[in-house]
Amino acid sequence: MLDIRFIRENAEAVKTAMRNRNADVDVDAVLELDSRRRAMVTEAEELKAERNRISKSIGLMIKEGKDPEEIKAQVREMGDRISSLDEELRQVDSKLRDGLLFIPNMPSATTPVGKDETANPVVRSWGEKKTFDFTPKPHWDLGADLGIFDFERGAKIAGSGFPLFKGRGAKLERALIQFMLDLHTEEHGYTEIAPPFMCNATAMTGTGQLPKFAEDMYNVPLDGLYPIPTAEVPVTNMYGNEIIDQELPILHTAYTPCFRREAGSAGKDTRGLLRVHQFDKVELVKFTTPETSEAEHEKLTADAERVLQKLGLHYRVIELCTGDLGFSASKCYDIELWAPAQDKWLEVSSCSNFKDYQARRANIRYRDENGKPAFVHTLNGSGVALPRLVIAIMENNQNADGSIDLPEVLWPYMGGLKKLV
């Protein structure tokens, strides 16, 4: 969330930013709550100061054997006023917090201003489109023929969008996860985390999924838990309500399954692995100082790209414009893989710098050079998500006979298998 003091002092800039985001936010209503709240706090605290003084004197009177009943009655009235003021204050406070929780992050100064995804500039690309001397098949046909997944049975037991991998398909999932985790821990300096796959509402609020995107989340109301939509939630919230005393930056990587209801996407990208309710992902998460977060953002993006380079897959990096930027992000690069049978680019990673937005929501701090507590900057990106990665591997590496060549870096993880036949 944004600092209320920042909003107070930069109201016009905030309003402009919200317009650029196409976000419908009533900044003035929040400012009004803020000024009401401060007036009430001052009044309540003055009363409390007086009550504390008098209560102390009552203690003395009793000790001296005087009768305090008259003063007690007087303070009792004061207490009633304080109680009702506190109650009112609680309400204003929670309204203000709710208001703040629905205001998205400020786009960074370098984020291009634009209306929607059509305004996202391509930053760079790697490799080139593969040419085929036959018509490349979509991954769902290839996979069904090879028997490496069985979406019908997945749908039978959980519903559509819950993919079921089988045999070498299941092993390929495991191999890719292991390959990516090894790369990030051994070559990029990340510490691996195996976190809980469910989080409470506080954690979901800390990273920005709640309260606004409740409909996108699965939830288990009986226990107040949410199956995680991304490892970002548990791994970022690891340090919630802490003043981190380790040296920054902290780099974490984590494999988790991810669960998304995809509300509002019904009927879109329904075939195969394009858009599913459950998928595997290796995530990269960083905690940095404000001074280093921009450089760490570039490095994090490069770490994700390295996965695709090692796998030999053609990709491009785009930067999200203000109109397409995620709620909590200040700056974001999407990495997209080319899928020849789909004839389109598929997003496999969103690498975001959240600045202090999540840190303020989750209360994650460090001590700055003066020893004063300050909010960290949080960053994350997929490194990378599996379904579309599997699509790209299958569709790009297919042969005319329906077999699929496996990238060389995966051979050791596939027990020496070089080809899916």
Add this chain to the structure above:
RNA sequence: GGAGAGGUGUCUGAGUGGUUUAAAGAGCACGCUUGGAAAGCGUGUGUGCGUUGACGCGUACCGGGGGUUCGAAUCCCCCCCUCUCCGCCA
């Protein structure tokens, strides 16, 4: 799921209704002392919010939330977490 014991500041640890403004010790920082160090001595050492140009002042915070009271770390209620034992169980 049942029974019990706990949760106090950076740490250890006291505190069961009123100068507690959370004792004491350790740690840490600074200063004195010293040829230098250690020891010793002295001073300081939390977070949020409000207010202020600033120094500061006020307020809240002893796992979390409510309540009783003029006044709560302390009494009452609910919840969370940790440990021990029992039950169940991969």
